[in-house]
Amino acid sequence: MSAVLAGSDFLRAPVLATARPEGFKEWHHFVVHGRGFRLLINFSLTNEVFGAGQVRLAPRVIVIAHDEKWTGAIERFDGRALDVSADLGELTIGGNRMTVLPDGYRVAIDLPDNSIRGELHFASASRPFVVNNQPVGDGRMSWLFVPRLRAEGWLRIGGREHRIEDDLAYHDHNWGRFWWGDDFGWTWGTILPTKPGDPWSMVFLQMTDRSRLRYLSQALYVWHHDEPAAIFRHAAVQTRSDGVLGRAADCTLPPPMRLLLDGEVPGVPERVEITATRAGDRVHAEFRSQSYARLAQPSEVCLDRSTVLCETGGTARASGTINGEDVDFVGTGVFEFLYG
């Protein structure tokens, strides 16, 4: 699988955002399913309009982690702190760097204002997959994901140092032109088994309208070892959400957004069930939310609204049969519920 990632997972912003800047967004997202803790790292570039119709690329780094509760930071940087390597494989934002390697990623984090530092190496353990031009409101988004990687390294956050030693991880890379607050919502989930030797990995995506009443597209991607084993799309997937998790978000970031998101809305479902059936294959996956952090950003469509991403950690259980092989594992899930 050498060079597969370097060939397909490169920064799009220098070409696409320059050619047509309006609404362009791009981010690299990493989730570590650590033993006893979860870690999310996100490097993002957002084209934003300011003043009299001028546009600039705003770089941000997000790091949140959960052991007893979610904590972390979103830091926005000046455009001068941004650098993209000539081969489009390395993104530097201040003291933070993400490098695409032939078969993985190297990530360095340095957010001294929030006492967050770390160095991680992600080795791909599964073939990447690309989904192009997914409708999101009036825009389109493409994404590349790697359902399973193995992570090594360390991260210091909240006064504690976490060692990451051969833990399973997930990566996605998203880019496109769309507007936060437009008529869309999504549920995005990574499910990985607790036993690292278990061969199954799952990624779930459901796009809805803003009110989350109309389902526009959905898919469950199931990988066996490093290869796609089954991809269930649209009507092959049925979902059901139950209840509302009976606890408030552990944190809202950036913290001043707490003034605008007073109270506990939006929350997250207590349980999400996914049933997928196609051509003799059948999978049932259940995600139970345990805790979440709210990441909020201003709506680009409405001046007095916010878009909220609820990053939710929980337990997962999956069962079924694919290509005659049994699927049966317990694991962890990290689901993102986007409210526009």
Add this chain to the structure above:
Amino acid sequence: MAERVSSLLRRSVEHLKDEVPDSYRVLVAELGPMVVELDVDGEVFSLRGGDRLQVSDGAADVAGARIVTSRTTILDVLDARVELGEAVESAKVSVRGSLDDVQRAHDSLLAYVHAAIRASSQPGLLSELRAGSP
């Protein structure tokens, strides 16, 4: 010596006018002609509505709402260590005025936050506010 809160607020609203003019207009409309008098650690100044926002030093002759608080409490609320409602209930923020004016001041605060989070100049001003905390 730390920059005065009135000076930081003055710079903040001037930046909002240039950087996020649409959000600035929403804020101006929300505040209307009202004057809000603020007392932060004994530094008294006023935010005056109208066609544009003006920050003036000293007490206001007539104010719709009068708010007394501290730089530490402002930072506690912005950093989400304390919710605004808790800060009011525990008297870390004191608000006086008619119910309509207090409601208008609150709605104006939310409009200010919506504008500030859309403006890239504001994190730097927040850092300067932080630099002056005890």
